[in-house]
Amino acid sequence: MKFGHTFQEALAADTYPPEWVAAAIRYRQLKKCIKKVQKELVSLGLCGKTLQQLLDNGERKGLISYWFQGTLKEFAPMLVLTIDPDGGIPVDLELQEDTRKALEELVKGGGKIIDITDGFIDPNGSPREEVPPPHPDDSPEGSDCAEEEETKKSYVEIPLHADVEFFRMLTSELESLDMIQANEEKRLKAQVVALGNMLSAVSMPKRFNPKSDIYAWREIFRIYVESGVFFSTSEASEKVRSADKAQEQLVAFGEKIQSLGLVKSFKNKESTDLLEEFLNINGGLLRLLRFQEINKTAMRKILKKFDKRTNLGARQTFPTLLSADPFFANTISKALAFTISNQLLPLIPQLDDYLCPICSSISIKPVRLSCSHVFCVRCLVKLQRERKRFCPLCRGDVVMEANAANLDTALYNFLLQYFPKETREKQLENEAEVREEQFGMVRRNINEKRAQAQRDAQEMGCSIM
Amino acid sequence: MSLPKRILKETERLRNEKDTGIKATIHGDNLRYFDVEINGPEGSPYEGGVFELELFLPEDYPMSPPKVRFLTKIYHPNIDRLGRICLDILKNNWSPALQIRTVLLSIQALLGAPNPDDPLANDVAQKWKEDENAAKATARQWTKEYAKKVSDQKEEA
Numbered sequence: 001m002k003f004g005h006t007f008q009e010a011l012a013a014d015t016y017p018p019e020w021v022a023a024a025i026r027y028r029q030l031k032k033c034i035k036k037v038q039k040e041l042v043s044l045g046l047c048g049k050t051l052q053q054l055l056d057n058g059e060r061k062g063l064i065s066y067w068f069q070g071t072l073k074e075f076a077p078m079l080v081l082t083i084d085p086d087g088g089i090p091v092d093l094e095l096q097e098d099t100r101k102a103l104e105e106l107v108k109g110g111g112k113i114i115d116i117t118d119g120f121i122d123p124n125g126s127p128r129e130e131v132p133p134p135h136p137d138d139s140p141e142g143s144d145c146a147e148e149e150e151t152k153k154s155y156v157e158i159p160l161h162a163d164v165e166f167f168r169m170l171t172s173e174l175e176s177l178d179m180i181q182a183n184e185e186k187r188l189k190a191q192v193v194a195l196g197n198m199l200s201a202v203s204m205p206k207r208f209n210p211k212s213d214i215y216a217w218r219e220i221f222r223i224y225v226e227s228g229v230f231f232s233t234s235e236a237s238e239k240v241r242s243a244d245k246a247q248e249q250l251v252a253f254g255e256k257i258q259s260l261g262l263v264k265s266f267k268n269k270e271s272t273d274l275l276e277e278f279l280n281i282n283g284g285l286l287r288l289l290r291f292q293e294i295n296k297t298a299m300r301k302i303l304k305k306f307d308k309r310t311n312l313g314a315r316q317t318f319p320t321l322l323s324a325d326p327f328f329a330n331t332i333s334k335a336l337a338f339t340i341s342n343q344l345l346p347l348i349p350q351l352d353d354y355l356c357p358i359c360s361s362i363s364i365k366p367v368r369l370s371c372s373h374v375f376c377v378r379c380l381v382k383l384q385r386e387r388k389r390f391c392p393l394c395r396g397d398v399v400m401e402a403n404a405a406n407l408d409t410a411l412y413n414f415l416l417q418y419f420p421k422e423t424r425e426k427q428l429e430n431e432a433e434v435r436e437e438q439f440g441m442v443r444r445n446i447n448e449k450r451a452q453a454q455r456d457a458q459e460m461g462c463s464i465m
Numbered sequence: 466m467s468l469p470k471r472i473l474k475e476t477e478r479l480r481n482e483k484d485t486g487i488k489a490t491i492h493g494d495n496l497r498y499f500d501v502e503i504n505g506p507e508g509s510p511y512e513g514g515v516f517e518l519e520l521f522l523p524e525d526y527p528m529s530p531p532k533v534r535f536l537t538k539i540y541h542p543n544i545d546r547l548g549r550i551c552l553d554i555l556k557n558n559w560s561p562a563l564q565i566r567t568v569l570l571s572i573q574a575l576l577g578a579p580n581p582d583d584p585l586a587n588d589v590a591q592k593w594k595e596d597e598n599a600a601k602a603t604a605r606q607w608t609k610e611y612a613k614k615v616s617d618q619k620e621e622a
């Protein structure tokens with residue numbers, strides 16, 4: 001199937017608002033425009049094959065250069081021919097008769113001679129390489145050798161009206177795409193903030209809100225983070241997902257929530273609506289991502305087609321301009337995904353952030369050492385009892401000095417409020433452990449093992465690195 | 466005594482571990498004993514080899530470090546013929562905030578950065594100091610001869 005068709009279908013199939021569809025890249029019109037460029041080039045005797053011979057490319061400087069001058073906001077494609085100082089076409093070129101004729105006419109017939117003092121010349125270049133550099137930005141102001149150069153070569157711009165039209169069209173599309181994106185960003189961000197406010201209310205700890213849904217929401221967000229809808233969370237591949245993959249993950253997330261019956265466990269009826277809204281926001285971001293994706297593909301395809309028909313090599317030069325465009329830089333969808341993570345997820349504290357690094361259970365009661373690292377009181381007592389002086393996280397010599405004053409009361413109260421179940425469970429465990437210790441069994445056992453371990457270490461006689 | 470929550474969590478996390486070239490699976494029904502596989506790090510003489518180790522969590526883990534030993538024969542100045550490893554965090558510099566995973570990553574790093582100035586296998590360390598290239602060639606040779614190959618490991622999976 002032709003891409004133009006696929007593109008139209010993709011635009012029609014998804015639920016894009018009409019103004020989005022209108023702003024999408026007009027692939028068919030652009031394609032027609034390419035035909036015009038091609039015709040124009042042929043009328044100048046510059047068919048694809050001839051151009052390929054004459055044009056600058058990576059390895060070889062040619063007689064004709066093609067580049068984009070200006071910035072993304074305002075630029076013009078430039079096709080420039082190098083001619084002899086007397087205004088003639090270099091004779092040593094094997095040109096088709098009609099091409100030569102057409103070019104000569106162009107030079108005579110008022111093709112715009114480009115002033116060298118425009119500064120497109122590399123003053124140190126050897127005569128053979130005296131062609132404008134393909135980068136529009138590195139044009140030094142006025143060059144000392146300009147006059148000397150002028151006696152050798154001149155440059156004539158070959159005007160291509162259709163070419164200008166093509167790229168004007170393309171950039172105007174970009175502008176409207178940027179606008180769509182900026183509006184959508186604003187809309188989604190506002191939604192996120194509104195959702196955040198309502199979410200805080202339904203998930204308040206029990207003390208303030210006896211019908212707290214904090215446990216259900218915590219589970220929902222935990223699964224959401226785990227699903228990594230827009231970003232893969234595994235270390236090896238932390239990048240933005242494709243829209244297809246993101247959709248897959250989002251569906252999986254929705255299904256998992258359903259299968260766990262979390263919606264039924266809501267005590268506030270608002271929570272159900274809020275979950276819907278949360279899914280909607282994600283859906284909105286997904287739609288934007290997908291819209292970006294198909295437009296990017298359209299852009300890639302149309303430039304490819306342009307090059308295939310004209311041989312001008314725009315695919316190499318045009319994308320450097322594009323990289324400054326917010327729509328194509330892909331930063332917005334990333335930023336929005338971060339907004340969701342930063343605005344919503346912290347409203348519901350996750351247990352993983354409050355675990356004791358030693359026992360991996362909730363840090364109850366939390367003791368903050370002077371190095372500011374937090375451990376649960378049971379683990380700290382064990383460290384002190386075994387005379388392990390150094391903080392397990394930073395190796396600061398701070399363990400032995402800790403006492404009752406190191407209990408972090410604010411954190412303790414916070415944990416009691418936000419993690420009532422885990423706190424209760426942990427306290428029961430702690431009590432059981434203390435009882436067991438009072439019998440002395442465990443303690444003796446540990447000491448024996450330790451002595452054995454020390455003997456082992458001595459036998460090995462390995463000094464420590 | 467029942468298995469501490471921390472060990473359960475670590476085991477769970479290790480089960481999902483991918484991409485890092487370390488693997489630890491519970492051996493039989495002893496939940497404190499693990500079969501370990503470490504891939505030789507890239508750019509080291511152990512590259513391409515998969516080394517088998519055993520790991521045991523003592524009763525007072527994580528207050529005491531796990532006990533780890535190479536089962537695959539390996540030519541390395543800090544690992545002796547019995548597979549014992551000279552690594553500070555397995556001894557005096559153990560911290561209860563370290564985990565099975567971090568221990569195994571440290572061992573993998575030790576393969577990439579041998580330290581002949583603090584030898585456990587004296588003969589190997591001496592060779593390493595006298596003629597590093599020859600020592601590395603031996604290490605490569607041993608890797609080929611005794612370690613499982615990465616390609617075989619993939620086929621198993």
